[in-house]
Amino acid sequence: MMGSMVRIVIGFAVVCGLMLGGAFTSAADSGFKYIGAKKCKTCHKKELIGDQYGKWAKAGHANAFKTLEGEKAIAVAKEKGISGPPSEAAECLKCHATAAGLGAGDVAKKPLSNSDGVQCESCHGPGSAYKKKKVMADHEKSLAAGLLVPDEKTCVKCHNDTSPTWTSFDYAEAKKKIDHSIPEDVKGKYIEVEKARKAEGK
Numbered sequence: 001m002m003g004s005m006v007r008i009v010i011g012f013a014v015v016c017g018l019m020l021g022g023a024f025t026s027a028a029d030s031g032f033k034y035i036g037a038k039k040c041k042t043c044h045k046k047e048l049i050g051d052q053y054g055k056w057a058k059a060g061h062a063n064a065f066k067t068l069e070g071e072k073a074i075a076v077a078k079e080k081g082i083s084g085p086p087s088e089a090a091e092c093l094k095c096h097a098t099a100a101g102l103g104a105g106d107v108a109k110k111p112l113s114n115s116d117g118v119q120c121e122s123c124h125g126p127g128s129a130y131k132k133k134k135v136m137a138d139h140e141k142s143l144a145a146g147l148l149v150p151d152e153k154t155c156v157k158c159h160n161d162t163s164p165t166w167t168s169f170d171y172a173e174a175k176k177k178i179d180h181s182i183p184e185d186v187k188g189k190y191i192e193v194e195k196a197r198k199a200e201g202k
Helices: 002-030 037-044 052-058 071-079 090-096 120-124 139-144 171-177 190-199
Strands: none
Touching: 037 052, 037 120
16 A cells, blocks of 8 residues: 555656656747746836846846857857857857747747847746736746746756856856845735835835
């Protein structure tokens, strides 16, 4: 009896693992579509929620495409035998631009631009179904609508030794550098806090 129960639990864990693995590799195929960082900005520029957009805009991910236009990237690309500028090379763009490789069917409305670099959805998944405030305010609903919670596996898809300039990657340190958490006193109750502050005239 106990052996059967263990097999059921292990089987369930394996199925869940396969499902989660698929979510990281085929989110675009699930029917969810990309909306772009400018759409995320609508809510995530607000100081109340932590100004994630502002933090992103000042950090490396937002400028990932621009690095491909620099002299160093051009020299590295030439050394690695990449024909043409790195800002047009698929092997570079796959990690330097969320827009790279997306077709019209992957995007909700306006096409994304390579020049916007690595946008929110490279790590958090296509946002067409979880973008609404009421969905995002409920963590379980947002996960069901395609929101991904990035972890080390998400990061090492690009931060790995296939990068021509890679030396090492410390996930814990990198996570601190790009921290854009929602403040604890607002997390899970953003709508209520926002309403209360508006009522107080703040």
